[in-house]
Amino acid sequence: MMDLLIPDKTHDESRQGEALMLNAETAKNNGRKLYIESYGCAMNFSDSEIVASILAESGFETTTDHTSADVIFINTCSIRENAEQRVRNRLKEFTVTKVKNPGLVVGVLGCMAERLKSKFLEEEKLVDVVVGPDAYRDLPNLIDQVDSGQKAVNVLLSREETYADISPVRLNSNGINAFVSIMRGCDNMCSFCVVPFTRGRERSRDPLSIEAECRDLFDRGYREVTLLGQNVDSYKYSTGEDDNKITTNFADLLELVALINPDLRVRFSTSHPKDITDDVLYTINKYDNICNYIHLPVQSGNSRVLELMNRTYDREWYINRIDAIRRIIPDCAISTDVITGFCSETEEEHKDTVSMMDYVKYDFAYMFKYSERPGTLAAKRYADDIPEDVKQKRLTEIVAKQQEYSFYRMQSRIGKVERVLIEGFSKKSDKDYAGRSDQNAMVIFPVGEGYKPGEYVNVLVERSTTATLIGKVV
Numbered sequence: 001m002m003d004l005l006i007p008d009k010t011h012d013e014s015r016q017g018e019a020l021m022l023n024a025e026t027a028k029n030n031g032r033k034l035y036i037e038s039y040g041c042a043m044n045f046s047d048s049e050i051v052a053s054i055l056a057e058s059g060f061e062t063t064t065d066h067t068s069a070d071v072i073f074i075n076t077c078s079i080r081e082n083a084e085q086r087v088r089n090r091l092k093e094f095t096v097t098k099v100k101n102p103g104l105v106v107g108v109l110g111c112m113a114e115r116l117k118s119k120f121l122e123e124e125k126l127v128d129v130v131v132g133p134d135a136y137r138d139l140p141n142l143i144d145q146v147d148s149g150q151k152a153v154n155v156l157l158s159r160e161e162t163y164a165d166i167s168p169v170r171l172n173s174n175g176i177n178a179f180v181s182i183m184r185g186c187d188n189m190c191s192f193c194v195v196p197f198t199r200g201r202e203r204s205r206d207p208l209s210i211e212a213e214c215r216d217l218f219d220r221g222y223r224e225v226t227l228l229g230q231n232v233d234s235y236k237y238s239t240g241e242d243d244n245k246i247t248t249n250f251a252d253l254l255e256l257v258a259l260i261n262p263d264l265r266v267r268f269s270t271s272h273p274k275d276i277t278d279d280v281l282y283t284i285n286k287y288d289n290i291c292n293y294i295h296l297p298v299q300s301g302n303s304r305v306l307e308l309m310n311r312t313y314d315r316e317w318y319i320n321r322i323d324a325i326r327r328i329i330p331d332c333a334i335s336t337d338v339i340t341g342f343c344s345e346t347e348e349e350h351k352d353t354v355s356m357m358d359y360v361k362y363d364f365a366y367m368f369k370y371s372e373r374p375g376t377l378a379a380k381r382y383a384d385d386i387p388e389d390v391k392q393k394r395l396t397e398i399v400a401k402q403q404e405y406s407f408y409r410m411q412s413r414i415g416k417v418e419r420v421l422i423e424g425f426s427k428k429s430d431k432d433y434a435g436r437s438d439q440n441a442m443v444i445f446p447v448g449e450g451y452k453p454g455e456y457v458n459v460l461v462e463r464s465t466t467a468t469l470i471g472k473v474v
């Protein structure tokens with residue numbers, strides 16, 4: 001059974017550790033093979049495509065079999081401690097491959113590389129090369145350095161690098177949805193978060209290069225792009241001098257991409273509650289092909305905790321933004337991220353998060369226990385003083401609450417007709433197709449004559465689970 005990939009979420013658990021394969025053949029071929037495995041958020045998966053593209057230029061082919069590789073790269077995530085542990089465990093598994101092939105180059109890329117720098121080489125003897133997220137252009141040189149018998153490190157962060165000119169290659173693509181990075185880094189200093197340290201200062205990519213990439217994807221048959229950034233609402237790109245300066249903000253960029261073709265769906269992630277403007281909401285509402293779905297991480301429903309988290313908004317502000325979404329975009333799905341057991345969070349304050357969930361009735365949520373990250377503001381200033389069992393109890397409570405609301409949202413679609421972009425066969429059966437609705441709900445319906453992956457169909461929803469709508473084409 002052909003099971004097409006559905007890159008649905010910005011952090012897709014089912015894709016963690018996935019080995020990526022270049023669809024196209026490399027123009028030059030140096031006879032060496034690259035195996036690249038990715039962890040973490042969609043940004044990392046998108047970066048792995050940049051890495052593969054840079055190495056394809058130097059003649060590397062890709063492989064999904066690490067035992068036949070000449071270079072093994074792991075693109076890592078540092079966001080929580082268990083993400084790092086996972087990578088360390090995985091590295092151990094490559095030891096045998098290295099013993100069999102002493103010429104093998106093992107590299108660690110991404111956030112963990114940036115956080116640990118050359119310490120990584122001391123801690124994990126297997127590793128030959130450590131490369132941070134802004135240094136991927138240097139990879140061919142770094143591999144040469146390892147080939148000549150040295151270890152290699154480049155963890156320089158940049159204020160300019162956006163890889164805007166790297167012609168995109170797509171790894172493991174279904175040929176229908178693609179991620180497009182529109183900015184890198186983050187200038188917010190949420191106290192729990194390691195990203196500003198591992199990905200550096202925020203910088204936006206030239207809108208014309210974003211438009212060109214999206215247009216090229218559309219011309220090659222892609223029908224959905226997800227614009228990626230840690231805080232897409234602060235996207236800002238200026239050209240020209242003083243009086244003739246033209247600035248493109250996120251609302252302008254959305255419009256630019258939406259105008260490429262009405263059949264190109266536009267999604268984006270992640271929005272920040274402090275920056276999302278009514279202007280952006282009006283633009284979403286103006287274009288049918290900008291999807292009615294916003295991921296708006298709340299983290300906590302309590303204003304004191306939000307202040308400790310340095311999120312720079314409070315409960316009232318967040319509710320005001322939710323109300324604006326409901327007012328300006330009728331029928332918009334909203335999802336969120338929540339952290340339980342942040343430093344000094346009381347039971348009462350936790351209840352405020354629960355009541356926020358009651359207020360918004362999120363369609364979907366990513367929920368995490370607070371994990372202290374070395375070097376962050378919270379690690380320096382506050383004690384990680386909520387016992388593990390209390391963090392877990394609070395997490396279990398909000399997970400149960402979210403299940404209720406996911407089911408409620410799904411049930412509310414029964415009897416409605418959804419416009420679905422077909423992405424491939426359903427994971428369970430090749431008798432059914434799967435695709436997403438405008439609101440990002442997974443929709444399953446029988447395979448039939450006259451429609452195929454990459455096309456839109458109208459599906460009447462007949463029933464649902466907590467995560468899936470089930471229906472028939474009408």
Ligand code: SAM
Binds near residue numbers: 272
């Ligand atoms: N830039 C996005 C934002 O501001 O919401 C999210 C970036 S982060 C990759 C994704 C999510 O991981 C965050 O929204 C937060 O809920 C979670 N997260 C980040 N640091 C964490 C930590 N130290 N412990 C637990 N969860 C964390």
Ligand code: SF4
Binds near residue numbers: 193194196230272
């Ligand atoms: Fe981390 Fe906050 Fe930046 Fe998101 S906005 S990446 S949570 S610092």
